[in-house]
Amino acid sequence: MRRIWGIIKKDTVLMIAWILAILSCFFVKPSFEYLGYIDYTTLALLFCLMVIVNGLQNIQLFQQIAIFFMKKIKTTRQLDLLLVGLCFLLSMLITNDVALITFVPLTIVVLKILRMEERVVHIVVLQTLAANLGSMCTPIGNPQNLFLYTYFDMSLSHFMIMILPFVMLSLILLLIHIFMHRNQSIETPKIYQKEDTNITYLWIYMILFVLCILSVLHLLSIFYLLPVIMIVCGFMDRKTIVKVDYLLLLTFVGFFIFIGNLKNIDMIAQFLNQIVNGYEMIISVICSQVFSNVPTAILLSGFTKNVYDLLIGVNIGGLGTFIASMASLISYKYITRIYPQYKKRYFMSFTKYNIIDLIVLVIAAEIFLLIV
Numbered sequence: 001m002r003r004i005w006g007i008i009k010k011d012t013v014l015m016i017a018w019i020l021a022i023l024s025c026f027f028v029k030p031s032f033e034y035l036g037y038i039d040y041t042t043l044a045l046l047f048c049l050m051v052i053v054n055g056l057q058n059i060q061l062f063q064q065i066a067i068f069f070m071k072k073i074k075t076t077r078q079l080d081l082l083l084v085g086l087c088f089l090l091s092m093l094i095t096n097d098v099a100l101i102t103f104v105p106l107t108i109v110v111l112k113i114l115r116m117e118e119r120v121v122h123i124v125v126l127q128t129l130a131a132n133l134g135s136m137c138t139p140i141g142n143p144q145n146l147f148l149y150t151y152f153d154m155s156l157s158h159f160m161i162m163i164l165p166f167v168m169l170s171l172i173l174l175l176i177h178i179f180m181h182r183n184q185s186i187e188t189p190k191i192y193q194k195e196d197t198n199i200t201y202l203w204i205y206m207i208l209f210v211l212c213i214l215s216v217l218h219l220l221s222i223f224y225l226l227p228v229i230m231i232v233c234g235f236m237d238r239k240t241i242v243k244v245d246y247l248l249l250l251t252f253v254g255f256f257i258f259i260g261n262l263k264n265i266d267m268i269a270q271f272l273n274q275i276v277n278g279y280e281m282i283i284s285v286i287c288s289q290v291f292s293n294v295p296t297a298i299l300l301s302g303f304t305k306n307v308y309d310l311l312i313g314v315n316i317g318g319l320g321t322f323i324a325s326m327a328s329l330i331s332y333k334y335i336t337r338i339y340p341q342y343k344k345r346y347f348m349s350f351t352k353y354n355i356i357d358l359i360v361l362v363i364a365a366e367i368f369l370l371i372v
Contacts, residue, residue, distance in 0.1 A: 013292055013326060014247050017254030024261035037260025042150045043249055044222045048212050048229045049140055053094045054240040055205045055233055059198045062090065062102045070110065077183040079114075080123060083107050084174060087127040088134035096135035096142050096318075096327040097245075103127060104334045114186055121335065121342050125349045126177055128331040129319070129357060133170035135327075136163055136315035139216050142327075143248065144297035144314045149216065152307040156217055162308045162372075166316060169364055173357050201236060208232065255298040263302050272303040280306045281365055284313030285320075285358075292326050293318045312365050319358040322350070 056062065066086055073079050083103060091099040104124055111117050135141030139149035139159060149159060208229055214220040233240045263269050276283055280300065287296040293314040300310055318325035322332055328350070335346045 013295060014251045014254065016291075017251045017258065017295065021254040021257040021261075024258050024265075028261040028264045034257055034260065038253060038256045039147065039151055041222055042147045043252060044226050045140075045146055045150065045212070045215060046143060046252070047244060047249060048208075048215075048222065048226060049095070049146075050244045051229055051233050051240045052205055052209050052212060053098050054243045055201065055237060056094070056209075057098065057102065058237055058239060059201050059205070061197055061202060062086075062094070063106060064197050065090075066103065066106055073186065075183050075185055076116075076119070077178065077181070079110070079186065080126065080178045080181070083110070083123055084126045084130045084178060088130035088171065088174065091131040091135040092137045092141045095140070096131040096325065097330060099131040099135070100128060100327055100330045104331050108334065108338060116186070117339070120339060121346050121349050122181065124331050124335055125346065125353055126174065128328050128350065129177075129353055130174055131327060132318040132325045133167070133174070133357075136170075136318075137167045140213070142294075142315075142318075142325075143252075144294045145311070146216070147252070147294075148297055148301065148307055148311050148314075151301055153218075154307060158308075159311070162311060163315070165368060166312060166361060166364065169361065170357070173360060177353060204232065204236065251295075252298065255295055259299055259302040269303070276300055276303045277306070280304050280309035281313040281369060282362070284310055285317035285362060288314055288317030288324045289320045290323075292323050294326065309369060312369070316358065316361040316365060319354045319361065321354075324354075 066082070069082050069086075073082060083106075087099045087103050090102075094102075104127060107123055107127065108117075108120060111120050111123070132142075136145065139145050139154075139156070148154070211220060211225055211228075212222075215222040215225055230241065262272070284293075284296050284300055287300065291299070296317065297310065297314040300314075301307075304310060318327075322328050332346065332350070336343050339346075
């Protein structure tokens with residue numbers, strides 16, 4: 001029990017979610033109506049995607065992809081483009097968190113082999129930016145997108161039309177950051193993978209992943225798919241289910257209860273409606289800096305119908321502070337644990353790039369939303 005409590009205490013957002021949920025219960029009497037607050041579709045989709053991505057990680061797929069391209073590297077710029085580009089592209093499919101958990105440790109290993117560890121801050125900061133920005137491109141790229149996509153029953157075409165301009169601008173910003181640094185020749189790093197990818201498992205996971213995408217697109221019920229994924233993945237590798245981020249799912253439940261209760265408190269609901277409506281984008285950016293973008297998406301969704309402004313706001317709002325996107329803390333923890341001497345340098349570099357990109361994207365969003 002102590003161990004479980006210790007894990008929960010370390011997750012600040014989870015604690016906040018449930019403290020708010022419990023406090024709200026004093027204003028809205030607990031009842032079976034609480035069950036109606038919870039978006040079970042989002043939770044089921046998130047669970048299934050996490051299970052499948054865990055499976056793909058366990059068979060070393062993403063590492064194999066990186067190592068394949070690593071053999072062709074000749075310059076520092078190519079190295080930056082590869083390591084940052086992989087985070088940007090793969091975060092669209094495997095989420096920003098998983099992209100960083102996979103590629104930040106690989107980056108550290110590569111730089112140690114090349115004896116270029118002084119570049120670790122520069123590359124990891126850009127990888128963090130890339131994962132947060134790239135993940136906005138798809139409904140499954142991050143938890144807030146998945147929630148908003150299912151909660152508002154969005155269409156894929158409208159989602160892409162609204163978000164693609166910001167993905168393209170983000171890519172341009174990342175390329176500018178990379179090309180501003182001096183290019184040097186390097187020896188091709190020699191990295192060997194201990195295990196080959198299990199092709200049979202790969203095919204099974206990819207089929208399940210495609211079925212998940214069909215579910216996201218409203219072509220297949222997730223509640224038919226959920227037991228299939230649990231049985232198949234549990235039989236193949238139990239760790240895929242054990243390693244699911246259940247604390248994230250519990251965080252969602254806590255916020256669902258809190259927001260459901262807020263809607264039933266007339267005075268607060270009217271006040272939040274007045275503040276949020278018409279200012280969804282900028283309010284969500286500001287709130288994300290303090291509460292993080294996932295809780296902000298869940299909170300504000302209860303008080304607006306303008307999903308597109310909210311979608312843009314919580315995605316670009318993932319830039320800024322360390323907690324604006326909780327994925328940013330993953331990179332920070334790796335750096336401070338392995339390179340404590342770079343802690344201040346990392347903070348300064350992270351803040352500089354995040355503030356610059358956040359300002360550019362907020363200005364672009366204001367112009368874009370005026371046009372459309």
